[in-house]
Every structure is written in structure tokens, then in C-alpha cells.
Amino acid sequence: MTPSPHALYIHIPFCTTKCTYCAFNTYTHLETLIPAFVDALVNELKIAAGEQPNTPLATVFVGGGTPSLLTLEQHARILSTIRSHFDLDTGAEISIETNPNDLDLTYLSGLRHEGYNRLSVGMQSANERELRLFARRHDHAVVTQIWPLIRQAGFDNVNLDLIYGSPFQTLDTWRQTLDETLRFAPDHISLYALGLEDGTPLKAWVEDGSVPRPDDDLTADMYDLATEMLDQAGYRQYEISNWCKPGHECRHNLQYWRNLPYIGVGPGAHGYAGGVRYSTELSPQRYVRRLQETPVNPFPLTPAVIESTPVDRANEIADTLMMGLRLTREGIELDTFAARFGVSLLELHGEVIAKHVQAGLLHVDDAHITLTERGRFLSNVVLRDLI
Ligand code: SF4
Structure with a gap:
């Protein structure tokens, strides 16, 4: 029987600096590990694919962390491994998450040339004070500079990530961020309500009173304002936190929300395939070491997997309802x-x-x-x- 189309998520666990709100599995000052990591990742992709290139892939999403820290050669190697070891659909959606500071025309054109056809940019805010509070690497002027280059490089499916509900943010600064975003006319917009995650500087600052706690009512007003402005600008909401121009829904994320199978590789990735949910080793160093071991488990498990749970029918139904109801x-x-x-x-x-x-x-x-x-x-x- 031909397996149903899968999604593939690849986690790149490196960042140059750590944002103050971020609790993702990502590490700074580890750039020297990137070459060994790419070797391990290529090896994991081959193992996850199994003996035959018969697992059909409809989408690939390279996220992180900061995938734009990898060189074009490293991306070329990852994508060619996918093409040779999976049955990659000719019209597959292939997305990459990027930091605005890493982008110039050469790099963008190279990504497009290697096969990426969807770009996600971590804009987060157009307000400099908010960007500084988040300790983002970029300022808003960089996004303004690179935007035309993104289109020039041939990306016609571009997402901008925005954060709302942050300390010091007002309805006015949020409106300015939305106005700026609409000026770019991206194809897709993802909104993230700021969460105060354990272990982050931002949560510590809120708890010691050095920055104000975000106000829940104001955050709800910001969501309402975004809903109104994006709707008026012709964007279509299709998920609780996602809007797009018609036909630009993120197919990779739709796979999650429809509770359909996805393979996860890289440190701290999650997967759901072959009736099993699983997660991989968090530490990049241990991940590299694990991928030197001989694989013993069947598809989709690799030596990087540290936890796996079979999903029975009752759980599959529950997950399908929970995820599907996010689709508005x-x-x-x-x-x-x-x-x-x-x-x-x-x-x-x-x-x-x-x-x-x-x-x-x-x-x-x-x-x-x-x-x-x-x-x-x-x-x-x-x-x-x-x-
Ligand atoms: S760039 Fe993204 S993944 Fe990296 S620290 Fe900032 S929010 Fe986290």
C-alpha cells in the first residue's frame, strides 16, 4: 500500500543570540558544531527515510532556531538528501525560517535556487523598543531593506511572524506594526501571543517587577484589532493565529492541524508517523553522537529518538478534534x-x-x-x- 503523504520537519538548533522570550530548543555559541550537525542530520534523514525512497513527502519545513545560519552549500546538501531518499512531490511546499539579519540577495537567490519556495521571516514587531526588549538581532530598518530583495529573489510565498501582548506594547504600537506589515503585503501572517515561558529573562523581569506584566484584556483587544485590520486588507483567517491571501495557507502546518503524519528530525524535533508519536534528543552534541550509532528501530524511529508512544484510536480521534478545531x-x-x-x-x-x-x-x-x-x-x- 502506498503510504499517505507525509510532512517533514527539520529542526536547526542554533541561534547567534537568545531572544529574551524564547524557550525553544536552541543554543548560542555552538556555531563550530554546525558542520558535524549537518553530517548527523543528513545521516538521520537517510535513516528516517528507510531503505526505499517510498515515503511520499508533500511538505518540508526547515525551522529552528535559525536555519538561515547554515550556508547555501549546507542547505543544498540537506535538500539533495531529501530528494534522493524520499519521494518528494514535484509541487512540494518547501519552507525555511529566517532571521532578517542573515538575508541578502545572494543568499535569498541561493535558497530559492536550491528549491525553497516558501520563506518565513521573524519580523516580530516594527517597534524598536519592543525589538530591543526581545533582544532581537535585527532592527526594523533591516526588514524594510530586505523586503524587496525577497521578492526579487523569486519568493512569492512569504510569511511574516509577529508578536503581540508584550510588556510596554500599546494598541497604537501594535497598530503601527500591523500597518507596516500590510505595507509589505506578505502572502501569509502568523501572530503569536507572547507567552511568559519558564527560564526566560522576560519572565524573570516580569516576576521581579522590572517590566510590567502584559495585560490580558489589552492582549485580547490586540487580537481583535488584528482580526479587523487583516480582514479589511483582504487576508483570510484560516487558523486561530494564521491569516493568508487566498491560496497561501501553510500546507505544512495544515498537515499538523489535520493530524496527518509528519516526520521530525534534528535535535528536539517531534514526529507522528507509523502510528507513533516521538521526540528526539535535545542536546545538539548528544544528537551528533547518537547519529554515529547503528540504527536498530523501524521507520520512522532513528537513533536520535529518545521517546516514542504508540497512538491508539481513541487518542488519534482526540488529537484530530483538538487540532482540527483550531482551523477556523x-x-x-x-x-x-x-x-x-x-x-x-x-x-x-x-x-x-x-x-x-x-x-x-x-x-x-x-x-x-x-x-x-x-x-x-x-x-x-x-x-x-x-x-
Ligand atoms: S531567533 Fe527564534 S529560535 Fe532563536 S532565540 Fe530568537 S526566538 Fe528563539
């Missing part, structure tokens, strides 16, 4: 659900669904179940009942 328009497709699980969702959870429809939290039509706008704020209540 598509939600859960009733036919797709019935074909996948051999049972209608309305038969399985009819009573609970009816209760939340009546309470105005869920919307059901012939083809989909979605959260209503009010339901998005109370999604935990709906999911608790459903799962």
Missing part, C-alpha cells in the same frame, strides 16, 4: 472524519456537540464542525467535553 473555517470535515475513523462524528459525540451548538460555542453545517468566535475563547470547555 475548515474545522473538522465530517466526511473526512467518517472515512478515517469509520464512524460519524455526530454519532460519536452527538449529544455533546448539540449542547455546545445550543450554547453558541460550536457551529455545525452539512460538511464541517467549527468553533464559533465565542467558542474560540472557550475552546478548553468544548474540548474537555469532547475528549
Whole structure:
């Protein structure tokens, strides 16, 4: 049987500096490890692919960390390994996350030439005070300078990441960031509500009172303002935190939200394939050492995997509901659900669904179940009942 199309996530765990809000698995001052890391990664890709290049890939997402710290030669090696060891769809979406400071026309054209066709840029804010608080490497002028070069290099599918709900941020500075973003007219916009993550300087500063705690009501107002401005500018919201021009949905992330299989490689990556959820070694040094071991486990597990859990049907259904309800328009497709699980969702959870429809939290039509706008704020209540 031909396996269904998979997504492939590659984690590049290096950054030049650490942002003050960031709790991702990423490390500074480790640049000298990058060549050995790329060797290990190429090896892991070959192992994850298995003996035959028969795992179809519909999307590849190189994230981090800062993938734009790798040279064009290193990217070429990674992408050619994928092409030769997986069945990469000719129209595959191949995305890369980048830091604005790493980009110039030569590098951008090189990435495009190697096969990347979707670029994500960590803009985060157009406000210098906010960028300094985050200890971002770039200032906003850099984004303004590189924007035309991104288009000139041939990228016609570009995402900008923005952060809202941060200390000192006002509705006005957020509006300015949104205005600046719309001036660039990107194809896709992802909004991140700032979280105060354990172990980050930003959380410590909020706790010791040196910066103000973000205000939840103001953060909700910022989300509403973004929804209004992006809608007026012709962007279509398709997920709780994601907007795009028609036809520019991130296909890689849709794979996650539809709870479909993805392979994860690189330190601290997560995967869901072959009926198993798994995660890999966090430390880049130990990751490199592990990839020198002989593989013993079957697809999709590699020597980098430190934890794996088989997913039974009940958990697969729960994950499908939890992820799918993030999709604001598509939600859960009733036919797709019935074909996948051999049972209608309305038969399985009819009573609970009816209760939340009546309470105005869920919307059901012939083809989909979605959260209503009010339901998005109370999604935990709906999911608790459903799962
Ligand atoms: S660039 Fe991204 S991954 Fe690196 S420290 Fe900043 S937020 Fe984290």
C-alpha cells in the first residue's frame, strides 16, 4: 500500500543570540558544531527515510532556531538528501525560517535556487523598543531593506511572524506594526501571543517587577484589532493565529492541524508517523553522537529518538478534534472524519456537540464542525467535553 503523504520537519538548533522570550530548543555559541550537525542530520534523514525512497513527502519545513545560519552549500546538501531518499512531490511546499539579519540577495537567490519556495521571516514587531526588549538581532530598518530583495529573489510565498501582548506594547504600537506589515503585503501572517515561558529573562523581569506584566484584556483587544485590520486588507483567517491571501495557507502546518503524519528530525524535533508519536534528543552534541550509532528501530524511529508512544484510536480521534478545531473555517470535515475513523462524528459525540451548538460555542453545517468566535475563547470547555 502506498503510504499517505507525509510532512517533514527539520529542526536547526542554533541561534547567534537568545531572544529574551524564547524557550525553544536552541543554543548560542555552538556555531563550530554546525558542520558535524549537518553530517548527523543528513545521516538521520537517510535513516528516517528507510531503505526505499517510498515515503511520499508533500511538505518540508526547515525551522529552528535559525536555519538561515547554515550556508547555501549546507542547505543544498540537506535538500539533495531529501530528494534522493524520499519521494518528494514535484509541487512540494518547501519552507525555511529566517532571521532578517542573515538575508541578502545572494543568499535569498541561493535558497530559492536550491528549491525553497516558501520563506518565513521573524519580523516580530516594527517597534524598536519592543525589538530591543526581545533582544532581537535585527532592527526594523533591516526588514524594510530586505523586503524587496525577497521578492526579487523569486519568493512569492512569504510569511511574516509577529508578536503581540508584550510588556510596554500599546494598541497604537501594535497598530503601527500591523500597518507596516500590510505595507509589505506578505502572502501569509502568523501572530503569536507572547507567552511568559519558564527560564526566560522576560519572565524573570516580569516576576521581579522590572517590566510590567502584559495585560490580558489589552492582549485580547490586540487580537481583535488584528482580526479587523487583516480582514479589511483582504487576508483570510484560516487558523486561530494564521491569516493568508487566498491560496497561501501553510500546507505544512495544515498537515499538523489535520493530524496527518509528519516526520521530525534534528535535535528536539517531534514526529507522528507509523502510528507513533516521538521526540528526539535535545542536546545538539548528544544528537551528533547518537547519529554515529547503528540504527536498530523501524521507520520512522532513528537513533536520535529518545521517546516514542504508540497512538491508539481513541487518542488519534482526540488529537484530530483538538487540532482540527483550531482551523477556523475548515474545522473538522465530517466526511473526512467518517472515512478515517469509520464512524460519524455526530454519532460519536452527538449529544455533546448539540449542547455546545445550543450554547453558541460550536457551529455545525452539512460538511464541517467549527468553533464559533465565542467558542474560540472557550475552546478548553468544548474540548474537555469532547475528549
Ligand atoms: S531567533 Fe527564534 S529560535 Fe532563536 S532565540 Fe530568537 S526566538 Fe528563539
